[in-house]
Amino acid sequence: xxxxxxxxxxxxxxxxxxxxxxxxxxxxxxxxxxxxxxxxxxxxxxxxxxxxxxxxxxxxxxxxxxxxxxxxxxxxxxxxxxxxxxxxxxxxxxxxxxxxxxxxxxxxxxxxxxxxxxxxxxxxxxxxxxxxxxxxxxxxxxxxxxxxxxxxxxxxxxxxxxxxxxxxxxxxxxxxxxxxxxxxxxxxxxxxxxxxxxxxxxxxxxxxxxxxxxxxxxxxxx
Amino acid sequence: xxxxxxxxxxxxxxxxxxxxxxxxxxxxxxxxxxxxxxxxxxxxxxxxxxxxxxxxxxxxxxxxxxxxxxxxxxxxxxxxxxxxxxxxxxxxxxxxxxxxxxxxxxxxxxxxxxxxxxxxxxxxxxxxxxxxxxxxxxxxxxxxxxxxxxxxxxxxxxxxxxxxxxxxxxxxxxxxxxxxxxxxxxxxxxxxxxxxxxxxxxxxxxxxxxxxxxxxxxxxxxxxxxxxxxxxxxxxxxxxxxxxxxxxxxxxxxxxxxxxxxxxxxxxxxxxxxxxxxxxxxxxxxxxxxxxxxxxxxxxxxxxxxxxxxxxxxxxxxxxxxxxxxxxxxxxxxxxxxxxxxxxxxxxxxxxxxxxxxxxxxxxxxxxxxxxxxxxxxxxxxxxxxxxxxxxxxxxxxxxxxxxxxxxxxxxxxxxxxxxxxxxxxxxxxxxxx
Numbered sequence: 001x002x003x004x005x006x007x008x009x010x011x012x013x014x015x016x017x018x019x020x021x022x023x024x025x026x027x028x029x030x031x032x033x034x035x036x037x038x039x040x041x042x043x044x045x046x047x048x049x050x051x052x053x054x055x056x057x058x059x060x061x062x063x064x065x066x067x068x069x070x071x072x073x074x075x076x077x078x079x080x081x082x083x084x085x086x087x088x089x090x091x092x093x094x095x096x097x098x099x100x101x102x103x104x105x106x107x108x109x110x111x112x113x114x115x116x117x118x119x120x121x122x123x124x125x126x127x128x129x130x131x132x133x134x135x136x137x138x139x140x141x142x143x144x145x146x147x148x149x150x151x152x153x154x155x156x157x158x159x160x161x162x163x164x165x166x167x168x169x170x171x172x173x174x175x176x177x178x179x180x181x182x183x184x185x186x187x188x189x190x191x192x193x194x195x196x197x198x199x200x201x202x203x204x205x206x207x208x209x210x211x212x213x214x215x216x217x218x219x220x221x222x
Numbered sequence: 223x224x225x226x227x228x229x230x231x232x233x234x235x236x237x238x239x240x241x242x243x244x245x246x247x248x249x250x251x252x253x254x255x256x257x258x259x260x261x262x263x264x265x266x267x268x269x270x271x272x273x274x275x276x277x278x279x280x281x282x283x284x285x286x287x288x289x290x291x292x293x294x295x296x297x298x299x300x301x302x303x304x305x306x307x308x309x310x311x312x313x314x315x316x317x318x319x320x321x322x323x324x325x326x327x328x329x330x331x332x333x334x335x336x337x338x339x340x341x342x343x344x345x346x347x348x349x350x351x352x353x354x355x356x357x358x359x360x361x362x363x364x365x366x367x368x369x370x371x372x373x374x375x376x377x378x379x380x381x382x383x384x385x386x387x388x389x390x391x392x393x394x395x396x397x398x399x400x401x402x403x404x405x406x407x408x409x410x411x412x413x414x415x416x417x418x419x420x421x422x423x424x425x426x427x428x429x430x431x432x433x434x435x436x437x438x439x440x441x442x443x444x445x446x447x448x449x450x451x452x453x454x455x456x457x458x459x460x461x462x463x464x465x466x467x468x469x470x471x472x473x474x475x476x477x478x479x480x481x482x483x484x485x486x487x488x489x490x491x492x493x494x495x496x497x498x499x500x501x502x503x504x505x506x507x508x509x510x511x512x513x514x515x516x517x518x519x520x521x522x523x524x525x526x527x528x529x530x531x532x533x534x535x536x537x538x539x540x541x542x543x544x545x546x547x548x549x550x551x552x553x554x555x556x557x558x559x560x561x562x563x564x565x566x567x568x569x570x571x572x573x574x575x576x577x578x579x580x581x582x583x584x585x586x587x588x589x590x591x592x593x594x595x596x597x598x599x600x601x602x603x604x605x606x607x608x609x610x611x612x613x614x615x616x617x618x619x620x621x622x623x624x625x626x627x628x629x630x631x632x633x634x635x636x637x638x639x640x641x642x643x644x645x646x647x648x649x650x651x652x653x654x655x656x
Contacts, residue, residue, distance in 0.1 A: 026307070029306035030264055033304065034256055036258070037506075040504075067271075067274060067345045075271075140283070207261045211350070218555040219556075
């Protein structure tokens with residue numbers, strides 16, 4: 001079995017199992033801690049509180065005007081590389097093919113972007129990641145609150161992005177090896193995901209909703 | 223890794239060893255480990271945005287004042303003891319055990335440099351309720367015997383005596399003197415009343431006219447109300463110190479007194495944390511719904527205004543700024559009542575750049591007013607606020623919390639500031655239409 005076959009065969013399957021069960025367990029374990037009953041007289045109905053939750057779920061994606069002056073740069077960089085990553089993963093032709101093969105379905109309707117554009121977006125994304133990394137190391141607050149999780153996650157993301165670019169640009173050695181390195185990086189990301197801050201991709205929904213719900217119950221600021 | 227720049231103080235909670243203190247903190251925090259807390263801890267992406275909402279960080283630019291960092295020891299405890307992969311973290315010692323030295327270092331961050339104002343909770347892109355985590359952290363600190371002595375002592379004294387420190391004369395007597403001095407009848411110890419009222423000790427001592435003003439308005443509205451000799455003080459030092467038990471005991475004093483007179487409403491005076499403690503926390507602490515409504519005095523007066531019972535004269539055209547007390551407005555949900563009252567008074571309101579839900583704290587909330595050693599840091603944070611108030615061009619300065627007034631009064635003296643914080647309820651009382 002070649003390294004490429006291993007990376008997209010047994011290793012990928014193992015990584016997917018870790019990812020799926022890990023994510024499910026981490027979410028389940030959090031919810032199993034249970035919700036305390038709140039006994040104070042609410043200011044609004046349950047429906048209105050739910051609407052408050054939904055509002056924060058959506059609106060927190062954009063900072064309040066009171067904060068934007070101080071947070072705009074960090075948010076712009078964060079949004080920039082997140083959008084870049086999603087575009088590459090969901091609209092890059094090789095990735096679309098990968099998803100279809102992995103999940104065993106054909107979707108000719110699934111749009112893709114031209115390879116050159118995806119390469120450009122990838123380079124831009126890596127540059128934004130670099131800015132984010134420099135901020136994390138250089139900004140006193142970010143440096144102070146960062147831990148192994150932050151840096152290791154970045155290492156895996158860099159490995160994934162750089163091997164992907166090397167595959168497309170044909171640099172760094174034999175194509176099979178570079179592609180294998182790219183898939184191994186992806187597998188590492190899947191395995192690391194449930195243990196790391198990457199879980200924010202799932203936590204963001206209940207966390208924002210609950211914040212909005214609890215605040216709305218009190219009539220507090222959202 | 224040291225964070226402390228201020229002298230550490232330990233509550234006098236008996237001869238606890240270092241291990242016992244750590245165990246106390248861990249047991250305490252474990253009590254609070256629910257899904258909501260878990261979600262808050264698990265969601266953090268270390269983006270640091272909470273710092274950009276915190277006046278202590280903005281004023282000092284010291285990274286240690288980043289709100290989410292203030293609960294770092296408890297995040298560690300959660301991951302090690304209750305997180306989804308706790309056994310894994312424990313087995314490989316990926317999250318080391320918390321030490322008493324770490325907890326001692328964090329005392330300044332949890333108490334001196336946090337007003338529990340909740341502004342950080344509005345900026346977090348993940349929706350983490352940071353200030354609630356800090357409040358839970360304070361409870362852990364209290365149970366570890368590591369709450370600042372000033373707060374812990376006052377909490378214990380208040381739980382036992384009904385007021386937080388020794389007084390020259392009983393508060394009931396003081397209340398009666400305030401009534402006589404301001405020529406207003408203040409009912410005390412009535413056997414039955416629709417509304418039960420308490421008063422801020424700050425006002426009883428330093429600003430008695432605010433207490434008289436509240437009584438005057440209630441008398442004008444012909445409200446059937448009473449104070450009770452054994453439950454006059456509104457403040458709850460248990461809330462500040464982080465003691466569940468003491469907070470509960472102190473709340474129960476008011477709850478029981480209100481039940482005894484058959485009150486349908488408990489009226490919380492101009493006191494932010496008293497409102498938070500009674501309105502949003504008391505029922506959870508005692509484990510049952512309260513048999514009465516809890517209303518802040520501005521909320522109550524706005525309701526009276528809405529139904530036409532309260533009619534007000536127009537005040538002068540003086541440019542006026544209003545400070546929104548965090549625990550009444552942003553966190554307490556009394557968002558519009560103060561402005562409805564000011565509108566009815568025809569106040570020429572000049573809003574600050576950050577107001578209502580996004581207002582900066584006065585700097586004294588969360589017990590910080592009571593910590594002498596926190597003053598230098600508090601003044602730095604308050605400077606931000608004073609500049610914002612000055613930028614409105616206002617000459618009159620109003621607020622609806624006695625603790626905020628204490629903080630601003632202190633800052634006024636320190637900075638030789640040209641404004642005096644005034645009570646909104648006093649302005650209402652002085653302008654009731656006959």
